[in-house]
Amino acid sequence: MLSGIPERRADQGPGRLIAGRYLLHDILGRGGMGTVWRAHDQLLDRQVAAKELHIATDGDEDHRVRMRRAVREARAVARVPHPHVIGVHDLVEHEDRLWIVMELVQGPSLADRVARSGPLTPQHTAVLGLQLLDALKAVHDAGTLHRDVKPANVLLRPDGGAVLTDFGIAALDDGEFLTTTGQLVGSIEYMAPERALAQESGPASDLWSLGATLATVCGGRSPFRRTAYPATLHAVVYDEAVLPERLGPLRPVVGALLRKGPGERPTAADVKVALQRIAAGETDIDPLPAADPRAYRPAPGTAPGTVSAAGSTGVPVNDAVTVTGLHRQPARAGDTLVVPAGGTGTGGGTGGTAVHPARPAPASRPRRRKWPVPVIAGVAVLALGAGGGLFLAGAPPFQDRGRGQEGAYDREQERENPQDRGQEKANGQEQGRDRGTELPVVTSVVQAVGSGVGWQRVEKAAVRKGDGVTVRFQEGGWSVDREQMPLTGPAGYAADEDRLLEFAEHCKVAPKAPFGTLLTRLAGERASSVLAVGEAVTFRAGGDGVVELRINDDDGCLHDNEGELTVSVEVTHTP
Template identity: 55%
Template sequence: MISEDGDHQAATRAERGSERLIAGRYLLRDVLGRGGMGTVWRAHDELLDRPVAVKELHILTHGDEEHRIRLRRAIREARAVARVPHPHVVGVHDLVESDDRLWIVMELVEGPSLAHRIAESGPLTPQHTAVLGLQLLDALEAVHAAGTLHRDVKPANVLLRGDGNAVLTDFGIAALDDGEFLTSTGELVGSLEYMAPERVMGWEVGPASDLWSLGAALATVCGGQSPFRRPARPATLHAVAYEDPALSERLGPLRPVVEALLRKSPDERPAAAGVRSALRRVAAGETDAGPLPTPTVRVVRPSAPSAPSADADTVTRGQERLVPTGESAPTALHTTSLRLAPQQSSRPRGAKRLWWALVATAVLAAGVGGALFATGMLPFKKDPKTTTVSQVVRSTNGWQRVTGVSVQRGDQVTVRFVSGEWTVDYRSKPMTGPAGYDATVDKSLDGAKSCKIKPSARFGTLLARLTDRPEAPLHTVGRKLAFRAAQTGTLHLGINDAAGPCSQDNRGALTMQVSVTHQP
């Protein structure tokens, strides 16, 4: 928030926007939009002679510690988005300081927001909505692979290019949210009706939170109304946390996908791959989206208490990982669920209701845990210690050391694919996952087969080795690799395409979960 004086100054500057030159380079033209986090201007880059969009953040570059924290987060946001060269993510060109404020220079998208499009022309068809949903899903996966979250996915933050394609923009909440539901001034951060239940409840957020917001946005775009909007803010919060979504019959074949994305517990929502498969069927005009996407469950080691992430803007999940339903978890681990059961109407209303829900959950967990220990149902012996980290493996960096875990001889090591795509030739070859290309595409790259690190594996395959010695045995990871370490070492991951000249035309990254279980 800015003061009344600041508002007056901003209004005065708006009147003379065309006369202002920012950082000696960016000439402001007119205001494209305003929000609580900043003002977006149409501008011209005088150096490169091109139109740009400039976001004036309502953050002073000087001030108290809170201002400095918000400034650092804004800078981190700009850098994170700049690392995502994706056709459906707004391009970030520059970050400058001028007039005691921070300015983010971005690609200018000449088109309306998705919210404006719906307001002017009405809801989209399920097929059209699914097409845009696929584009936004790809954008979110790229953002997550870069190590950040969007946190404010909604139709107003989706711009439409002239060809109708979607562009995800306005990453301000990811940078400016202080990791809590309320700011220090009591201002709500984000759009309530698109805010995932775990954010409302003050629990840990992750990629599944952005997918929930995507589901709410798709329901609005296709159904013509927000599924959780209520006349008052407390009622909207309650609807998000406890009530079923109000979904229009217009959704048709899109309805099962939206319902799956809007499950209250993040553990029960589908993985991105399942959502993509269902959206593709709807986008192709099929009347059935197919089987519901497979939900995931969270797996944590028993001895580790639940704690929020050290950095609210990262997608590292601490000592936990995601396991597709139907696969067994390691014996040293157990599954937990964060299902939010519907509550009786006799509970306190609004914000108090959320507070009491949190208190009741904590008391119940403490009481059950104490009772189990008292009755001897929980063992006092030491359990195997499992450390789980999230690791982003980039296609351009060669072998990359997995940080945060150490591997001792006899440890059980599991590497599991979470999300992302990459390619070894962005000019002519499609994106692929950790299993690499199929035989046909791999054969077409025979002219560069000397670039392969493991000749018997296909290009694009994710590889692992336990030491950094060139002669170390190479393992093909694919979507999952589990093995018992025969020696002590450091785990390294990389794409099957040698670093250096071979990897110059690579693009993309994968996010992997690495778990190491050590028996005391």
């Protein structure tokens, strides 16, 4: 809740008459900026949606700034008459609150639709994508940015048409800044990287959010959601989206929309053409060019939906994907990377390797970078506390080791700082050249780990004694009881949730870790320990073996599980 909001009185529930005209019925939904009511317009005898903003109209200058922003919301939307943009009927003040009266859409949100019925087909997603793209064009033409495009802010009419709603954080190009001290406005996993970095944003930022939305409703999960807020923000800024195979022909479109730099993304016109082809049933969709050709150059031989050695595009989650390179530093001009034969990095071929010169990383977006000083000042609004310093340096502050790791988890679990590790590798390269020694070889595998299966081998992650192994969570969620327990991430359930399952303690593979924890071990290694991964864990192999992964739930208890995690396994071998 925003500070300075008066407490709700007993007479502020259903049955109130707002501005002598709008009779409140039931609550349709709540959000960070307001509560939406179903109401009856007694003057025109029609059903409407009345949004009660969580901002008092009296108070200090801070409140008045918020009021002016809220008024802009209504005016901005009202001047965009469009079938796929929510209609605004009225703007009233009542009992020190601002109310926005809008058309009532008799249908669920897109988020609710996917949660209830599962992901949409690529063709259906493309149809809705075209409608939202057209709505955003109208919004942008009016000089407005939406800034919070996400499945929860898309309503579905009875005929299935999409309606873009909740312009609670929209701003006019000539208006005041959206953020006030202590606030970052928007949904992090759908927020474009430039917005997260407090850089200039524009229509391309909304297109990025559209791409994240399409990926979620067709793929079934957000490509950047992590179990911790800082980790999600880090993923948005630094990590490439892992796009599932089920996106089909949408993968090159979504992958292009989710490029990190605004200039690297395609134009709305190119996106529209591609979505029209998919909606018509076509499946052979070419990669989309960048709006600014100077900002993006695709890696040679890299197909959509694969990982190049520089890690530039998404990875199919249904198959293990192997990328082998001499190092994991950003690709630079003159570097040589080793990838599987064929150059696509899909791991489908056998025998031999093909060598390709690495493309330079885009000048506008280094892969690992320190956050700029203005962000440290401006994005202090994230309130990351002690973890913030580490996160702003370019590494997630919470590389969770899992909770309750004692006794069975006696293996050293190292927190990694990617910058420090990268510098060590860079230094090692130079020293290696001087000594004439061989360089370390890094093999990275991305694999989906199901919750309904026991130990699952990462076949392409063979390990030899002395190799360094890093297991890192990328995305997803799972549950050990689909009827009673919510989805959780790789660190497992919180202590209070885990206590609810004390009756089933015998089902734990690792007794001291919470249910749902992502576990790993090295199969084949003598006396191998079981480790809790959390967000990431690094260890050195005491013998030869193969990495295995599973959920902390025993084989005899997996029948009611659901969900999966996408995990990367990196093996560093020094000859």
